[in-house]
Amino acid sequence: MRAARFAMLGLAAALVATAAVARSDDPREVDWRKAATAQDRARLRNWRDAWIAALAKVRAAPGGASALAADAALFDPDRVIQGAALGPGAYRCRSYRLGGVGPASRALLAGGWRTCRVTEEDGVLRFATDGDQRESGTLYDSTDSRTVFLxxxxxGDERRPTPYGRDLRRDMAGLVERIGPDRWRLVLPFPGFQSTLDVVEIVRG
Incomplete structure (x- = not known):
């Protein structure tokens, strides 16, 4: 009887341990720092440096200061409203590239409107855009005012995105921030191509 009792206790302990591992592996509970590459942790750590460098390049370009002033909420790095995080649904998005990298790059380049969406599966939120250049990835809880995007x-005509962490130039890390009623932005510091900072404006579809 005593041996059977110890066996049952051992089985119960094993089940508890298994449940604990399952909970720690739940993608809804993953800390973004554990999911991010070292490169992307550094990008997010230096997000303000990217803003400062990009804005300086834009202001130095002809008409740059007036372009920034025309949408101060979008281009103010400190414009963040707590609450009302980006939730599942249909949206419209428009991308801005600030602080062009390379001799032929422009200081500020604005794209056209395109569709984008947030989907939820098993409690995990994913953000994706349409168009010739498409961002897609996972949204992680971070603070009351910011969500982390990896x-x-x-x-082009690629059918599916490259898995995160496989191609460092394709990897993206950013912060999703609410900047107005039904208006958000995805800030991507030091992206792999063409700019110092990318800002994706997001509004309800």
Whole structure:
């Protein structure tokens, strides 16, 4: 009887341990720092440096200061409203590239509107855009005012994005911030191509 009792206790302990591992592996509970590459942790750590460098390049370009002033909420790095995080649904998005890298790059380049969406599966939120250059990835809880985005960039007629962490130039790391009623932005510091900072404006579809 005593041996059977010890066996039952051992089985119960094993089940508890298994449940604990399952909970720690739940993607809804993963800390973004554990999911991010070292490169992307550094990008997010230096997000303000990217803003400062990008804005300086834009202001130095002809008409740059007036372009920034025309949408101060979008281009103010400190414009963040707590609460009302980006939730599942249909949205419209528009990308801005600030602080072009390379001799032929422009200081500020604005794209056209395109569709984008947030989907939820098993409690995990994913953000994706349409168009010739498509961002897609996972949204992680961070603070009351910011959500962390980790994803990749797909180009042209590629059918599916490259898995995160496989191609460092395609990897993307950013902060999703609410900047107004039904208005958000995805800030991508030091992206792999063409700019110092990318800002994706997000509004309800």
């Amino acid at each position: 994803g990749t960039l797909a180009l």
